[in-house]
Amino acid sequence: MLSKNTVKFIKSLHLKKYRRQEKAFLVEGAKSLQELLKSQYDIRFMVLTQSQADLLANELKSRRVEVIIATANQLEQISTFKSNDAGLAVVTLPEERSPKPASKGLTLCLDDVRDPGNLGTIIRIADWYGVREIVCSEETAEFYNPKVISATMGSFCRVGVSYTSLTEYLSEIKLPVYGAFLAGDNIYKSELPSDAVIVMGNESNGISDEVAALISHRLTIPSFGAAESLNVAIATAVICDNFRRGA
């Protein structure tokens, strides 16, 4: 049974303030729940429809997860989704992660990517292209925002995301630092190393001047039409693809 207090508690986690206070966040939707059950996250409890609980019966049992059964209607009251016929989980916020100094492979840095959907999509892209670390400026969208988690389609379990001052972080990096600009070198004609840091900028303003000063290579995706720019998640995918295809 879903008590009034539980409903209130779950709804409070829609807001960052209460996620910090309660040290918990929400994971919603079938795909994300499936991945969550395979992850190291500490699951406090889940609210599931009966059919979803049946589907996940083995995993729930082996992880001894407390489950509350609810109807799709009840779920819609507590979910951030417009419709949710699978369920949600309340998960303990892990300790804040410190950024790992980039030394091998590709590391993504996000300079004020504000839209949660973009951040979530970028995490999914990183997971596709084998980028294990994303280092975000403090103003980048919050990793535990439900919109971020759901846009990752489960990849939030596999990519390390940390927040720090990018100028401090980048000034200590030994690897070449690439950045996406509207007027840089043609990425098709650039030699791209397999160990590098790639910086992506804010949706409206691109990479800030302070961060740009620490970038050693400015890259541009050539345009063949008339659009002024690409969405930051789209540009991230294209750049990762160009880095990987040569590797």
Add this chain to the structure above:
Amino acid sequence: MLSKNTVKFIKSLHLKKYRRQEKAFLVEGAKSLQELLKSQYDIRFMVLTQSQADLLANELKSRRVEVIIATANQLEQISTFKSNDAGLAVVTLPEERSPKPASKGLTLCLDDVRDPGNLGTIIRIADWYGVREIVCSEETAEFYNPKVISATMGSFCRVGVSYTSLTEYLSEIKLPVYGAFLAGDNIYKSELPSDAVIVMGNESNGISDEVAALISHRLTIPSFGAAESLNVAIATAVICDNFRRGA
């Protein structure tokens, strides 16, 4: 002054049914309005904040657009945006477009791309990569959905979008037809022509069997990590990029 009837009329255009009935659709936000004023679309009238009207004064005058001035607060009442401090336009629905038979360059076909945000983003990508034609299955999201228009960031003015039976359309195509699959040929190792049709599938189910039967080349974007798939707009961008980089 924004009359009650005008408010009601604009709000009705949030729904497809009334867009068809009134033969009109909405364009919202500063960037889209700017592009709209440069386009061939028939603008019935605009509702703008005073500052936006001042900014666009020259274009409004040369196109003789009727303008109603409103506050940002009033705009939020009639806009599909959560916040809108620029304005919106009511635009006449053009005659339905017939798909052009693909003969030169790249043509995109969308097989049931249902999410309006994805369709809008794909239109923006097409505009970046110089793809002038998008041919959609009948079940693909509606071009004039306000979420589609706003996600295009103005590119709706430059890319031709039509709806038809894809099996009929593709069965008459002389060009090679490429499709995105999770198990196809490595796109990095495929020779990609400059004249081709590229088919992208539904968000959950990919390309349908009937359409797949008409595809001559199956392509896959190699994965380097553990994500199960890429979002369809992301995959479209990466595939267009691979087609263009060799051209």
